[in-house]
Amino acid sequence: MEAEDLRVLIRSKLDDGRLPYNSMPRFWGGRGNGQQCAVCEALITKQQLVIEASMHTDKKPTQFHVKCFYAWDAERRAIAPPGYSIFAADIAPSTSTRVSYAVGDAPGA
Numbered sequence: 001m002e003a004e005d006l007r008v009l010i011r012s013k014l015d016d017g018r019l020p021y022n023s024m025p026r027f028w029g030g031r032g033n034g035q036q037c038a039v040c041e042a043l044i045t046k047q048q049l050v051i052e053a054s055m056h057t058d059k060k061p062t063q064f065h066v067k068c069f070y071a072w073d074a075e076r077r078a079i080a081p082p083g084y085s086i087f088a089a090d091i092a093p094s095t096s097t098r099v100s101y102a103v104g105d106a107p108g109a
């Protein structure tokens with residue numbers, strides 16, 4: 001699937017709730033075993049790596065191809081409505097608004 005097609009698909013799934021806007025606080029990786037990818041819906045084969053992610057420990061994890069997981073993560077950050085947790089502890093803010101806000105808060109600024 002082309003990157004642009006993947007983005008369009010992710011946006012439509014975010015829009016109708018098939019994919020979450022919220023970050024998944026727990027995720028882990030491993031070898032695929034025929035799981036269905038939540039993004040592209042293709043099977044994740046034994047030759048591929050799977051990322052399994054979960055919003056809650058008691059919930060069934062969601063499976064992604066590695067590249068689909070990254071595409072979902074980038075897309076949800078780009079279009080998440082205000083109020084959604086987009087948890088980005090280890091990734092610098094990407095919007096110019098946040099960058100200028102951070103600069104304004106800096107000591108001595």
Ligand SMILES: [Zn+2]
Nearest residue numbers: 037040065068
């Ligand atoms: Zn996929």
